[in-house]
Every structure is written in structure tokens, then in C-alpha cells.
Amino acid sequence: MSTTAAGGSGVDALCDNVLASILARLPSTSVLRCRAVCRSWRRITTARSFLVNHVTRRPLQILTRSVYGYGGREVSATPLSVAGDAHPTRLFHRTRHEPSVARSSDVLYSLDGLLVVSKLPGLFGICNPSTRQWATLPALAPEPRPFDVVTCGFYFYSPHTSSGEYRLLCQVRHKYERYYCIFSTAGDALPRRCHGRQRPPRLTTSASLPYSVPVSRRGVLHWLVHPEDAFTGMMLAFDTASEAFRLMPRPPEWAGDDTRKRKLLELDGELAVAVEKGVSTLAVWELRDYEAEVWTLRYRVEVPPPSSIFGGTTTDNHTSVEWYISWIFSAGDGAILIGQGYHGFAARLYDLREKRIRGEVSLLPRGQQPAFLVFRESLVSHGFFDLPPNSEVAHIKFN
Amino acid sequence: MEVDKGKGEAEETRKVAEADRDTVTLKSSDGKLFEVSKEAAARLSTVLAGMIAGGSIDDNGTDLKQIGSEALENVVDYCNKHANSIPSAALISSSISFNTAPFKEPEEWERKFVDRLSHDALFDLVEAANFLGMERLLDVTCHKISEMMKGKSPDQIREVFNIKNDYTKEELEEIRQELAWAFYDD
Known part of the structure; x- marks a missing residue:
């Protein structure tokens, strides 16, 4: 035997x-x-x-959106691999082309394999493209009209380790009234007012995205770009447990008024801000002592502009273009993922400890615009997706 | 004759330097003996490292009753090859760069190592790697087997791996309907 x-x-x-x-x-x-x-x-x-x-x-993927044909829009994910075979996979596309749903296929947030999509003004959907499940968050009461809803952030709220819910924080304006509002995936809970702050700031009409995608650290969301950043010179923080808002100091090094030149990220568990200086210098400040709100310069590194963005196929002269950095994400282990580009796009992994680029990939063919969001497939099931997988919901169709 | 002589010499060496040998002897379920570098065994296998540290290594052959001789031969072969490959090369991997997952792509030699194995030999090796707590070998063998499943339909997977379909017709139809899209596009 x-x-x-x-x-x-x-x-x-x-x-x-x-x-x-x-x-x-x-x-x-x-x-x-x-x-x-x-x-x-x-x-x-x-x-x-x-x-x-x-x-x-699952590999990290970058979400992109592209326009095809006459007014068609689609959202794709491109895995970041250095093998040179990174092709975008379409996650979903819009099936109706009316102006009323023009922005509906835009992905607002990406978290734990879930995407938050704006369906109609004030109506939000959550989907998992890996399982093709949809859920629509409860809508705000339509009266009194008119109202505007501006999204601030999407997060997982888990008071106990065994359970939790996803929440969407929004700033709402009903006529002359302004307030923060929380949409939840828990049960049939209706959107409710968040009382952590009585009156949110007034929004200037020009800002299409008044709140940047927040960076979460230990249950607190942080925004570098928010309606009050210009006149307060501070970051905004929101405690997801107490729902209190507060302003926090930002790093002392601040490259002028150009908001594109600084990025908030989470670096090995701490909050960090990467500030672009000149063409190729990156200063990374870390909020090492979070409670005392003391910023420390952690790295100052030279990151030359990308070399191989277009794979040598373009005849355009891009030498005069300033390669501002579009996004920076923490890739863990002292490494950051830097996305930059102009007509094309490059994603590079930079090792802050070894001060060298570990990999570079030209990411996106023409027509694809990065959504500045990272995505990782997940098949983890959620109670709020109570309907069976469905390939088509309203005017959005998977793949 | 040559083989016997070799064995005799090995026996001699064992007697001379029993305490600080640089190899360990492993015994398969069917009683065959294999020598492997102590350093490589301790570095690549958490179980062998524990046995070496705990002094429970038997110089006449540590019994590994769960592992057949073919699988154990592959384990030892892997350890030797690993010891001979440049250690730093195993740590620097290009493809890890854009993937924060802990898995590092197999090296060229590791790929060749698993590619030459039959299905059954591969399955025995993955079990042996799991039993011995050889994380890297487990990674490489699991990766290879998963590559064999990628892009295949359930029918093809059952055929390749010789798996019995224990669903009823109705159950299978239900699953197919629920996940219809997953069966058509890749």
C-alpha cells in the first residue's frame, strides 16, 4: 500500500x-x-x-474611463503588471446616451472591490463588477426641491469586528439649507443627517469636485482638497465613529497654490503628503505624531519624468509638457505608485527606501482617461446585494 | 558497486562528524533515504527547521511517513537547486513590482522544475511542500496548478484533473444560470 x-x-x-x-x-x-x-x-x-x-x-488595477462612438462611455480596469501585457478590461458601460445620464457611469469611489456610481443626481449605486451585483442606496426625499448633492467620501464603518456597513458621506443643499448626510448599506436605513457639524461650508459653483477622494487612517477620513482649504490652509478630517469634523494642519512645505502638486496618501499606516518640487523632486512628509499633529519630512527624492510612456509609437512632441503627477498611492512596503501623463499615461512604482524606480509601465492607450482610483477584484459577499447577479441595471451594463 | 561504495563512504563520514554534519537524512514513506543540505532544509522548510533546532533529526534517516520517495526526491532536488541559485536573485523579482500581493513570480529554474513533473507528481509535491511548511515551494507548485486551471470551463477542469461531477443536473443548471456570464467570457 x-x-x-x-x-x-x-x-x-x-x-x-x-x-x-x-x-x-x-x-x-x-x-x-x-x-x-x-x-x-x-x-x-x-x-x-x-x-x-x-x-x-488580486493585482492592483487602475480604473479608467473612456469615450467611444457617439457619447458612449465605459469604465475599465487595467492591471499593473510590468510584463507589458496590461490591457484594460471593460467592467461596465452605459447603454443609454441621454444627457440626463451623462455622468452616470462615472465611478466616484473604489473600495474593497466595490465601486460607487452616480446613477442620477442624488441617487447612488454600489456595484461589484467581479460578481456583477448591484445595489442602489436609498434616495434622498425629493422634497423640498431643488437640492444638490456633493459626494465627500465612501468608507466602511465597523463598530464591531463581526459586522459593519459601507457608508457614503455627502454634502447636501436643500434650498437655503446645507448639511452633511450619510447614506448607508445597512438595511433600509434612509439617508440621515450627520450632526458632527451643523453647517457645511458654502460651495463655489466652479468646483466640480469640491472634496478630493479622502484618505483613511484608523477610522478617520482626511481631505487635502475641500471647500475650505484655500482660506483656512488646513486639511479636513472626519471621524467616522463620532462623526465630528475638524481642521488639521498640513505640512509646512507647500508648493504654492497649485493643488495638483501635492497628494495625500497613507504610507505604512501613517498619513503622508507628497509635495512636488520643481520638475523631479518629491518631498514626502509624514504625520508621524498624529495626536500632536506634527509633520516630519520623511523622504526627499528625485523622481525623473517617465521615459517610455508612449512606447516610441508617437510622433507628438511632448518635451515641453510638464509632467505633473496625477496620483500617488501607497503600494505598501515603503513603495509608492506614481501615475503621471498627458496624452498617454505611465504608472511607476517608486521605492522610497531604496530611492529607485522598481518598475515602469505605459498604462493606457489613447482614449482611456484614468479615474485616479485603484481597484482590486473581490468576491467577498455582502448582505446588501440581496438580488441575484444581474448583467444590466437601469442604464448601466456590465462588460 | 559505485553506488554501494558511495553509501559506505557516507556512512563513514556520518560516524566521524555526527554532531556537526552539514546535511540531514530524510526517509520517505517507502523507506528510501535522501540527503539534503542542513542549511537549505532549515531555510526552506519551517518543519525541518523546527526539527533541526529541536534536535529531533535522526541521523539514520528522519522518518517522513507522509511523503513518498518520488515526492521527497523532488523536495530534495528543489532544496539543492535553490541552494545553488543565486540567493539574491530569489529576492529581487521584477514582476512583484506592480503587484502588492505577497507572491513573487517563479524564477526561470523554478518554472522548469515544476514543468517537467507529471500531474500526479505535482500533486504529491504540493502536498509534501504543505506538510513540510515549505512556503516558497508551495507557492511555486500552487501557481503551476492554478495556471493549468486558468481560462478553462468546469467541464475541461474536471477532465484535466479527473474530478467527478457530484452535482445533480438541476443544481448545475441553477449555477450556470446564476453565473452565466462567467462561463462565456474570459
């Missing part, structure tokens, strides 16, 4: 955790397909621990 141990046992003989470890390396679509192979594979690939592990093995 020693021959059985020596070989010939097949895939059936693999223990569950080895099989789970193999299946966790597959792309989301393959994992879903594997659920149809046999019962034990379905059991393994629907376990929560498997799904959580699967997410960590």
Missing part, C-alpha cells in the same frame, strides 16, 4: 487548504467557474476566509 503514498493520488487527494491555496490564485471569473466543478470546490470557494485571502492575491 506504500504505492498510494508514493503517487497516483490525483487532485482529489489534495487537502482542502492546499486546494484553497491553489484556487485563491485564480482570477475572479475562474473562481466563479470553479464553483461549478463539484460540491467540495464550491464549498471551498465560497468560504469567507478563502474570499478574503483571494482578494490579497
